[in-house]
Amino acid sequence: MKRERFWQKYWDEGLxxxxxxxFETAYTDLIRxxxxxxxxxTACAYFGRHVSYAELDREANRFxxxxxxxxxxxxxxxxxxxxxxxxxxxxxxxxxRAGCAVSGVxxxxxxxxxxxxxxxxxxKGFVTLDIFFADKVQELVAQLENLRLIVTAxxxxxxxxxxxxxxxxxxxxVYTFEEILQEGKFPTDEPGVKITPDDIAYLQYTGGTTGxxxxxxxxxxxxxxxxxxxxxxxxxxxxxxxxxxxFPFFHIAGIFVNANGIYLGGLQILIPNPRDTDHxxxxxxxxxxxxxxxxxxxxxxxxxxxxxxxxxxxxVETCISSASPFPEESQKxxxxxxxxxxxxENYGMSETSPxxxxxxxxxxxxxxxxxxxxxxxxxxxxxxxxGREVAVGEPGEMCVKGPQVMVGYYGKPEETRHVxxxxxxxxxxxxxxxxxxxxxxxxxxxxxxIIVSGYKVFSVKVEAILAEHPAIRSxxxxxxxxxxxxxSEIVKAFVQVDPMYVFEGDEPALKEDIxxxxxxxxxxxxxxxxxxxxxxxxxxxxxxxxxKLLRREAREAKS
Numbered sequence: 001m002k003r004e005r006f007w008q009k010y011w012d013e014g015l016x017x018x019x020x021x022x023f024e025t026a027y028t029d030l031i032r033x034x035x036x037x038x039x040x041x042t043a044c045a046y047f048g049r050h051v052s053y054a055e056l057d058r059e060a061n062r063f064x065x066x067x068x069x070x071x072x073x074x075x076x077x078x079x080x081x082x083x084x085x086x087x088x089x090x091x092x093x094x095x096x097r098a099g100c101a102v103s104g105v106x107x108x109x110x111x112x113x114x115x116x117x118x119x120x121x122x123x124k125g126f127v128t129l130d131i132f133f134a135d136k137v138q139e140l141v142a143q144l145e146n147l148r149l150i151v152t153a154x155x156x157x158x159x160x161x162x163x164x165x166x167x168x169x170x171x172x173x174v175y176t177f178e179e180i181l182q183e184g185k186f187p188t189d190e191p192g193v194k195i196t197p198d199d200i201a202y203l204q205y206t207g208g209t210t211g212x213x214x215x216x217x218x219x220x221x222x223x224x225x226x227x228x229x230x231x232x233x234x235x236x237x238x239x240x241x242x243x244x245x246x247f248p249f250f251h252i253a254g255i256f257v258n259a260n261g262i263y264l265g266g267l268q269i270l271i272p273n274p275r276d277t278d279h280x281x282x283x284x285x286x287x288x289x290x291x292x293x294x295x296x297x298x299x300x301x302x303x304x305x306x307x308x309x310x311x312x313x314x315x316v317e318t319c320i321s322s323a324s325p326f327p328e329e330s331q332k333x334x335x336x337x338x339x340x341x342x343x344x345e346n347y348g349m350s351e352t353s354p355x356x357x358x359x360x361x362x363x364x365x366x367x368x369x370x371x372x373x374x375x376x377x378x379x380x381x382x383x384x385x386x387g388r389e390v391a392v393g394e395p396g397e398m399c400v401k402g403p404q405v406m407v408g409y410y411g412k413p414e415e416t417r418h419v420x421x422x423x424x425x426x427x428x429x430x431x432x433x434x435x436x437x438x439x440x441x442x443x444x445x446x447x448x449x450i451i452v453s454g455y456k457v458f459s460v461k462v463e464a465i466l467a468e469h470p471a472i473r474s475x476x477x478x479x480x481x482x483x484x485x486x487x488s489e490i491v492k493a494f495v496q497v498d499p500m501y502v503f504e505g506d507e508p509a510l511k512e513d514i515x516x517x518x519x520x521x522x523x524x525x526x527x528x529x530x531x532x533x534x535x536x537x538x539x540x541x542x543x544x545x546x547x548k549l550l551r552r553e554a555r556e557a558k559s
Contacts, residue, residue: 080104
């Protein structure tokens with residue numbers, strides 16, 4: 001018997017599920033008309049360089065033909081480890097047109113971490129910056145026999161004065177982008193590789209819900225489905241979007257925004273370093289983006305920049321926030337700057353291509369929630385302990401089913417069965433509460449849940465309340481083992497103090513003030529028993545709070 005999706009009543013007027021037959025196409029086929037319609041339009045802007053759709057089409061085809069000439073076949077994997085720059089787009093689209101799979105690799109990973117990802121995904125090629133050639137690439141090829149192709153891009157395009165020496169490697173093919181894109185080297189027509197909806201478009205690595213990094217296999221069908229679902233949800237029109245996105249392309253959110261931008265025939269402003277908020281502000285002044293996309297921590301960095309606060313944001317229509325919770329108080333402050341009703345918080349993960357939940361565009365937005373399940377998407381909320389479905393208003397692990405859910409983890413059938421149950425629902429690892437209108441609020445990751453004497457402490461909830469204190473810019477909660485009560489934990493808060501906050505007293509007095517604030521708003525077992533002030537809290541490469549690092553530091557401090 002089909003479950004009732006009661007939240008559909010609260011979708012924007014006129015929205016309904018999309019005919020699944022529309023998902024039966026490859027992304028490369030879906031976007032082909034765009035290049036015919038907008039050849040002279042700018043596809044991306046990068047430090048004053050403008051790449052037209054005709055140029056992107058031509059250079060992607062050259063890259064695709066290069067892969068095929070080097071023996072790449074349908075299904076082969078290419079790792080791309082570049083910041084957001086035009087060469088990423090040439091390699092990304094060229095790889096897809098060759099029928100191969102893109103695997104984004106963070107440039108911030110260690111050589112050993114990169115080697116693990118390329119080995120695990122059986123990557124045949126690797127694209128990186130020239131400045132990494134001498135150390136990282138030489139070490140990689142010594143470890144990876146199947147890595148037959150290396151392509152380098154110039155770091156000097158965004159780091160003036162930085163240049164790496166690229167030299168031949170015996171038994172491997174080494175190209176610079178200049179060589180691949182030179183006139184007459186490779187054909188400029190689209191290669192005739194037949195790509196089906198079942199072919200894998202992305203091998204997206206993620207820590208997932210358990211264990212070491214795993215490659216989520218996302219098919220063209222997965223990618224097309226999520227794109228069409230989100231486009232219908234947003235109601236955007238072709239040719240009218242100018243996007244500035246802080247997510248790196250190696251992250252699923254960054255490549256999803258890019259895929260949407262190309263599908264719409266929009267202009268993308270490429271940002272290689274989203275922490276350089278002065279550069280972001282200068283690009284906003286120049287190009288007047290209609291769309292901003294970022295993680296909450298990077299929006300907060302923008303809010304701390306006086307240039308962003310003083311800017312005219314009337315051209316901005318939507319500000320999408322994703323990948324981690326955005327504290328409600330910070331959301332209110334952000335909307336005071338950009339305009340009320342412009343912030344659109346949503347939710348996704350690598351395993352779901354990525355989006356599955358979003359606040360409505362025209363209808364009610366509930367600050368502090370991630371919104372409603374999207375079109376063609378079903379969810380169940382299950383008690384993490386018993387696996388039974390919970391009632392409205394009760395916390396449960398969100399499990400999702402839809403056309404955007406991955407094929408599985410590459411080479412890891414047991415891990416796949418661990419997260420996708422017999423009914424086809426992916427267990428996200430996120431604990432949420434759903435209200436009577438269907439809006440979802442994240443209260444924790446199952447692995448971040450803190451157990452205090454048998455009570456569950458949901459860190460996201462506590463962090464949101466603590467963030468209301470005027471002294472706190474950012475806060476992260478972890479559980480520290482309680483030596484006096486085996487199996488129980490102590491709540492520890494890492495706090496970044498707002499430098500603009502004025503407090504007449506010393507650090508212990510400020511800690512006591514924050515604790516008194518917490519005791520007035522939280523249950524006794526939720527109140528932090530330990531508190532540590534930090535000038536900055538550690539962030540992952542995409543700007544999420546790095547709780548793994550904080551836990552490791554806490555363990556090492558005890559040993």
